[in-house]
Amino acid sequence: MLLISKDPSTLRTLSKVGEANSWHLQTVCTGLEAIERARSTPSPDVVLLDLVPDNGGTLTTLQWLRGAYPRLPVILLSEEKDRDRMLEALRLGANDFVIKPCEKEQLDRVLRNHFASASPDDAPFAGEEVERISGGLPFIAVSSAMKKLHAQAELLAPAGVHVLIVGEQGTGKETTARLIHELSPRCESRFLKVDCAGLSGDHLERELFGHEVNSPNSFGRHKLGKLELGRAGTLLLREITEMSSHLQAKVVSALQGVPSATGSDNAALNIRILGTIRTDPDQGPFYDKLNTDFLQHLGAFTIHVPPLRQRREDILILLRCFMKQMARRYGIPPRTLSANAVAACERYAWPGNMAELENFAKAYLMLGDNASLMLGGKALFKVDRPDRANLMQQLPQGQANGGAAAATTHAPETASLKSLVRNVTEETERTAIAAALTETHWNRKAAARLLKISYRALLYKIEHHQMRPPQL
Numbered sequence: 001m002l003l004i005s006k007d008p009s010t011l012r013t014l015s016k017v018g019e020a021n022s023w024h025l026q027t028v029c030t031g032l033e034a035i036e037r038a039r040s041t042p043s044p045d046v047v048l049l050d051l052v053p054d055n056g057g058t059l060t061t062l063q064w065l066r067g068a069y070p071r072l073p074v075i076l077l078s079e080e081k082d083r084d085r086m087l088e089a090l091r092l093g094a095n096d097f098v099i100k101p102c103e104k105e106q107l108d109r110v111l112r113n114h115f116a117s118a119s120p121d122d123a124p125f126a127g128e129e130v131e132r133i134s135g136g137l138p139f140i141a142v143s144s145a146m147k148k149l150h151a152q153a154e155l156l157a158p159a160g161v162h163v164l165i166v167g168e169q170g171t172g173k174e175t176t177a178r179l180i181h182e183l184s185p186r187c188e189s190r191f192l193k194v195d196c197a198g199l200s201g202d203h204l205e206r207e208l209f210g211h212e213v214n215s216p217n218s219f220g221r222h223k224l225g226k227l228e229l230g231r232a233g234t235l236l237l238r239e240i241t242e243m244s245s246h247l248q249a250k251v252v253s254a255l256q257g258v259p260s261a262t263g264s265d266n267a268a269l270n271i272r273i274l275g276t277i278r279t280d281p282d283q284g285p286f287y288d289k290l291n292t293d294f295l296q297h298l299g300a301f302t303i304h305v306p307p308l309r310q311r312r313e314d315i316l317i318l319l320r321c322f323m324k325q326m327a328r329r330y331g332i333p334p335r336t337l338s339a340n341a342v343a344a345c346e347r348y349a350w351p352g353n354m355a356e357l358e359n360f361a362k363a364y365l366m367l368g369d370n371a372s373l374m375l376g377g378k379a380l381f382k383v384d385r386p387d388r389a390n391l392m393q394q395l396p397q398g399q400a401n402g403g404a405a406a407a408t409t410h411a412p413e414t415a416s417l418k419s420l421v422r423n424v425t426e427e428t429e430r431t432a433i434a435a436a437l438t439e440t441h442w443n444r445k446a447a448a449r450l451l452k453i454s455y456r457a458l459l460y461k462i463e464h465h466q467m468r469p470p471q472l
Contacts, residue, residue: 005050031061064435157183167305170353189233240275
């Protein structure tokens with residue numbers, strides 16, 4: 001817990017409660033210290049904010065914490081006579097309050113109620129069905145199809161064999177490749193990837209095998225290719241069917257250690273190849289683009305990644321995961337899916353797989369049930385009325401005023417997701433700048449150091465947000 005207070009009696013009471021419950025309590029006196037503490041690792045699980053009378057900086061600190069860390073619970077410590085400011089703080093996003101002087105029983109009850117009633121959505125993903133993979137989403141294996149896939153990965157990972165990973169576009173083939181790498185003895189070595197579809201034949205060959213750098217200052221320097229850089233590690237070849245037949249043969253020769261055309265003896269490359277092959281829902285995999293030697297060498301072991309329509313049990317967990325990621329990115333609270341949305345998401349076929357699911361999560365985070373109108377112009381489910389009130393509750397306070405008002409004067413069906421995200425980001429930025437300026441008493445150089453930006457950048461942002469110092 002992090003306590004923001006200068007009151008000695010409050011500090012004593014909270015210290016006793018913390019000791020009695022084996023809670024780790026840290027105390028700071030100012031909002032500036034609180035901001036620094038919130039940025040540290042590990043961050044606090046809950047903030048106790050002392051609502052000091054006649055101190056406008058307290059609410060500024062609350063606004064900054066709520067904008068920068070929307071999921072960090074904040075509980076107020078307030079005097080009975082200060083109810084107006086307490087209600088204002090609750091409106092700005094505080095989670096609960098305790099009336100001072102803080103009695104042990106009351107404080108203990110509020111904190112325990114808070115932790116006991118925490119939504120499962122707020123808890124980190126855990127359990128056998130969810131495995132965290134570096135560089136992307138967790139590997140979700142709730143459905144039987146994905147549990148089977150995970151079991152296959154576990155069997156193949158330690159063997160060190162090359163593997164083809166087959167699936168429709170956007171099903172998570174790269175995530176599966178990372179899972180195999182991280183379950184293998186090569187997990188401490190590099191995981192590299194090359195997009196075969198994104199490079200022409202010559203460029204792809206140079207990317208794989210390296211090339212001489214032709215520049216005035218290169219002095220004949222040779223740039224290593226991914227096959228050489230990835231020794232003892234794993235190389236993912238995305239869309240491997242886009243590789244030319246000539247280059248396929250060259251890769252097989254390098255993996256087998258076949259002597260080169262000059263007669264020199266080459267050692268076989270110690271690298272594991274994982275190749276992905278995109279399938280079409282109606283036609284199947286494009287094996288016909290692979291020559292026989294290449295397919296025999298790399299295709300002895302194949303994993304099929306099922307589309308979302310065949311693993312519907314995973315959809316809601318993936319959706320919540322996308323939602324949390326983007327809520328953190330945009331600095332707004334994650335939104336809870338309505339019953340209509342849950343039913344529609346489980347029923348929908350998701351032809352675009354992960355990419356379509358991620359786009360829907362982003363839209364739903366901003367627009368609620370009206371996000372269904374953004375999927376190809378066809379609604380997933382009927383919306384009885386615009387969800388404007390719910391949208392306004394999700395945006396930071398002050399969003400409806402000033403320059404941000406234009407984003408909410410139109411119905412959510414026609415609102416621009418990009419403009420909503422921009423407005424949310426700008427309001428969060430303005431709140432952080434206001435907190436820093438308040439803490440430093442409008443010493444702009446000190447505020448720039450606090451915000452870790454240049455002095456000129458801060459002056460520009462102050463002018464951009466039309467911020468003025470308080471009248472003395």
